[in-house]
Amino acid sequence: DTVLTQSPALAVSPGERVTISCRASESVSTLMHWYQQKPGQQPTLLIYLASNLESGVPARFSGSGSGTDFTLTIDPVEADDTATYYCQQSWNDPTFGSGTKLEIK
Amino acid sequence: EVQLVESGGGLVQPGRSMKLSCAASGFTFSNYGMAWVRQAPTKGLEWVATISYDGSSTYYRDSVKGRFTISRDNAKSTLYLQMNSLRSEDTATYYCTRVEDAFDYWGQGVMVTVSS
Numbered sequence: 001d002t003v004l005t006q007s008p009a010l011a012v013s014p015g016e017r018v019t020i021s022c023r024a025s026e027s028v029s030t031l032m033h034w035y036q037q038k039p040g041q042q043p044t045l046l047i048y049l050a051s052n053l054e055s056g057v058p059a060r061f062s063g064s065g066s067g068t069d070f071t072l073t074i075d076p077v078e079a080d081d082t083a084t085y086y087c088q089q090s091w092n093d094p095t096f097g098s099g100t101k102l103e104i105k
Numbered sequence: 106e107v108q109l110v111e112s113g114g115g116l117v118q119p120g121r122s123m124k125l126s127c128a129a130s131g132f133t134f135s136n137y138g139m140a141w142v143r144q145a146p147t148k149g150l151e152w153v154a155t156i157s158y159d160g161s162s163t164y165y166r167d168s169v170k171g172r173f174t175i176s177r178d179n180a181k182s183t184l185y186l187q188m189n190s191l192r193s194e195d196t197a198t199y200y201c202t203r204v205e206d207a208f209d210y211w212g213q214g215v216m217v218t219v220s221s
Binding site: 031044045049054086096 | 140149150151152155164166200206207208209210211212213214
């Protein structure tokens with residue numbers, strides 16, 4: 001299985017720029033996607049194929065990367081962005097990162 | 106509007122069976138692959154199984170192979186997950202998802218608790 005590694009938690013202030021990283025144990029090309037999960041809710045898709053913004057998602061969210069290193073950027077961060085963010089690869093059997101919990105100070 | 110509504114969860118004893126359903130609406134169900142993703146309490150997301158748009162191909166994570174079966178009825182726009190020989194480690198919220206490059210739409214989830 002392809003293992004995806006994310007930092008466990010981040011805390012930032014509203015208006016700041018935040019980057020959330022995801023490292024794959026092997027190259028997944030650009031077959032990487034990002035999800036947001038707010039407490040008690042189902043996940044929602046933010047970014048697909050590394051850098052494509054899902055319809056309806058604010059342009060404050062962006063994604064980049066290829067191969068093994070990927071980044072989700074939120075700029076500027078808003079209070080409503082408090083959530084856990086997951087990366088997921090579809091190069092082979094789908095796997096998810098362990099999630100990065102984002103706290104807005 | 107795309108809607109995915111899961112049903113069929115609850116409390117089940119270890120070793121017993123349970124069948125989940127997912128009613129889809131708002132899109133042409135027969136054009137899309139579908140999948141189940143689960144989340145154990147306070148844990149992360151875990152892919153369980155995927156089925157192709159026409160049901161001809163299915164894929165499973167190793168820990169459920171031989172115990173779980175994903176299927177679909179395109180005439181009813183419904184996805185299923187038959188779960189046999191359930192174990193305590195199968196306790197989770199199970200989400201029905203549509204597959205389009207990524208998992209682009211998710212249901213609200215249904216809780217499955219495996220306990221005696």
